[in-house]
Amino acid sequence: MKATAKAHPIQGLVKYHGMRDEQLRFPYHDSISVCTAPSHTKTTVEFDPDRAEDHYQIDNKEVDGRGAERIKSVVDHVRDLAGIDHSVRFVSENSFRTNIGFGSSASGFAAAATALAEAAGLDLTQPEISTIARRGSASAARAVTGGFSHLYAGMNDEDCRSERIPVADDFADDLRVVAGMVPSYKETEAAHEEAAESHMFQARMAHIHKQMQAMRDALRAEDFDSVFGIAEEDSLSLAATTMTGPSAWVYWQPRTIEIFNTVRELRDNGVPVYFSVDTGASVYVNTTADHVDEVEAAIADCGVETRVWRVGGPAQILDESEALF
Known part of the structure; x- marks a missing residue:
């Protein structure tokens, strides 16, 4: 067993x-x-x-x-x-x-x-x-x-x-995620517990269903800018809710903001790139295979450790030879 x-x-x-x-x-x-x-x-x-x-x-x-x-x-x-x-x-x-x-x-x-x-x-x-x-x-x-x-x-x-x-396979295969690691410990569970107490929570609930449908439509259309533009907008909406809860959680650090600004500068110069954050200071930077080297270099210049990730598959059972004990 x-x-x-x-x-x-x-x-x-x-x-x-x-x-x-x-x-x-x-x-x-x-x-x-x-x-x-x-x-x-x-x-x-x-x-x-x-x-x-x-x-x-x-x-x-x-x-x-x-x-x-x-x-x-x-x-x-x-x-x-x-x-x-x-x-x-x-x-x-x-x-x-x-x-x-x-x-x-x-x-x-x-x-x-x-x-x-x-x-x-x-x-x-x-x-x-x-x-x-x-x-x-x-x-x-x-x-x-x-x-x-x-x-x-x-x-x-x-x-x-x-x-x-x-x-579509070609859409997934073209995605590159540059992880900008801002090592600030975060506690997600506490923020979830008080989510509904934020005065911004009902505003988030009012638009989230439209947001979900827009995301599904954008994925179906293989529309990179719409998919990750929505993700960027949703990141800011989430932050507005966590920051206005009873504990006023502010997860972002100075380098988080620096990465945001770097992404926007790159985008102003024609690079397809968008930021996304969950409840934490670290940043996902979404771009394409053709631009990933340029984007990673720019994020690294913000003084953070980086990784480049691709789309991962489902959870899977491994061979017994890979067991940890």
Whole structure:
């Protein structure tokens, strides 16, 4: 009863913010994202009837507190679905820096849910596995289905699940994401908890459905400027909501703003490039294969570490030779 899985983190394009149910993590509205590769999380799990208690480890550190509670919520759901009560050993590793705004909880819980379902002997589709991953992080549902994916809002597992959005191969293959790493620790869960208390939240809710449809139409039309222009606009809308909540979360740092300005200068000079941020200081910079070298050099000149990512696929089971233990 052992399995290993890999999943890619996500860049939110139309982001969800806030949850109707904090335990089952039902978001207030739909969301769309794209997975970024080769960045990934790899997770090995084993259900062992002889183990006395669960053990969770991420990046060589034992997990406790709220982190362990979130993992346990996913593990317990899989145990319920499979009708088993075995304790689990859970070991996970990330190939990229975490907690700086690059979707590590999404890839983490997507890999966890996929590995757990396999180890427990569950025969599930990826949208079904996405409902397991969602219990750890709503964004993880989209990391399960991979590529460009749509998480539907709802108040049950039949409605609140992720599905892959069909996108032309040439459009996906041409996308390059320059990651501008601004290493400022962020805490997303607290911002979600108070989302509805912002006076900007209802304004966001009023336009988000139109935003979702515009994004789907732009993806269908393979319209790069519209897709990533909407993502840039949505980033600013999300920030307006988090900044006007009770805790007045301000995640951006001076280099975040410098990257924004650099992107806009490049675009004024005819380069197809747009910025996007989730809840964090780090920045996704979306461009095309023809312009990625120029864009990466400009972002690096802002004094930040960079990576270049492409569109990542769905979560997948790995061969036992790739197990972490």
